[in-house]
Amino acid sequence: MKHLLLLGGGHAHVHVLRAFAQDPLAGVRVTLVSPFPRQMYSGMVPGLVAGHYAVDECVIPLAPLAQRARAEFIESSAVRLDAAARQVTLANAQVMSYDVLSVDTGPVMDRDAIPGAREHGLFVRPIEHFARMWELLLASAELHGLSVAVIGAGAAGVELALAIQYRLADRARINLVTGGPEPLAEYPVPVQALARAALRRQGITVIEDSCAQITAQHVHLGGGTRLQCDAPVLAIGSSAPAWLAGSGLALDQHGFIATALTLQSTSHPEVFAAGDVASSVALQRPKSGVFAVRAGPPLALNLRRYLGAAALQEHLPKLRSLNLLACGRRSAIVAWGSWSAQSALAWYWKDWIDRRFVAKYR
Ligand SMILES: Cc1cc2nc3c(=O)[nH]c(=O)nc-3n(C[C@H](O)[C@H](O)[C@H](O)COP(=O)(O)OP(=O)(O)OC[C@H]3O[C@@H](n4cnc5c(N)ncnc54)[C@H](O)[C@@H]3O)c2cc1C
Missing domain, CATH: 3.50.50.60 (FAD/NAD(P)-binding domain)
Structure with missing residues (x-):
């Protein structure tokens, strides 16, 4: 039986799990590895800080989502990847072999960028x-x-x-x-x-x-x-995770995984990556939650097709995206291309979008 290893419970992987729950993958063992039992939705964090949300309203519990997708959930994180050996070492010292790997671990912050x-x-x-x-x-x-x-x-x-x-x-x-x-x-x-x-x-x-x-x-x-x-x-x-540096995967100049339009690594076709940890060599797209979310459906489709030896589809996300920036009180700046405005209505719009996103995966 083939083993699909999903690293990270990020924006794209929650969609992949939901897609596998709705239409199970036959003959494939799936494992999800993520360091926390839940995914805190970054878009709602400013609202959490402002006091508009309780923590529980901003999170997607990962274990039940994995269970619905018939995936095993391991609460740990990748600390080493050997792409040639197709092995990932976890923080809990477990070494996991895979046939297909998908990485949606997001970025990290450089804790030494500023002294102190x-x-x-x-x-x-x-x-x-x-x-x-x-x-x-x-x-x-x-x-x-x-x-x-x-x-x-x-x-x-x-x-x-x-x-x-x-x-x-x-x-x-x-x-x-x-x-x-x-x-x-x-x-x-x-x-x-x-x-x-x-x-x-x-x-x-x-x-x-x-x-x-x-x-x-x-x-x-x-x-x-x-x-x-x-x-x-x-x-x-954000910066690229240090454990990618010695992985053998092709990386961009900042250390993020270089990907093709199919979301596959440009050096290792059995490795897929999406969200902020990925860097498309053909398309320049900003690193943002919006683009990580957009990668979910094509990633689910291409993982399924790759495992079934079918032709993959290219993912060409539109550059334009709706931006909604929370302004502390229940007011937000909405920006679409060169048009922008600030209003209370924009905050309620953002609130509705964010709550709907989280609810979809709970
Ligand atoms: C406060 C804040 C507000 C933001 N607001 C917005 C917004 O309104 N709109 C927007 O578009 N963008 C926003 N962003 C940016 C957005 O958060 C990122 O672009 C987005 O999270 C990237 O999604 P991702 O799926 O790549 O990674 P993430 O959402 O970071 O998910 C990564 C997952 O991988 C797990 N993980 C991490 N390391 C490992 C490891 N080594 N092994 C296994 N799992 C691991 C993490 O725990 C997490 O579950 C905001 C960012 C912050 C910090």
């Missing part, structure tokens, strides 16, 4: 750890006022700065350290302007400078200024 961050920083990934640390931070804000610095001003950093300010209100002073450029530098100028206005309205100080070092009480900026900071929240973007 490893010791003092509150990293947004793994999201499970961040959610636990957030509870502790909330409790300490009850006792005394906090100085918070959110470091990194991509979508996650901006959403989290607004959410933290909304939740802590006058119990905290929030700085957003962008690394140099404007917040949301990758977004169209009108979206940047809306974000800038939202940050200003909520009294968040935007600092267009880099973070050079973090110490127990301070964030040191590249320009020489020192900010008082009790809680440095790191949303500095």
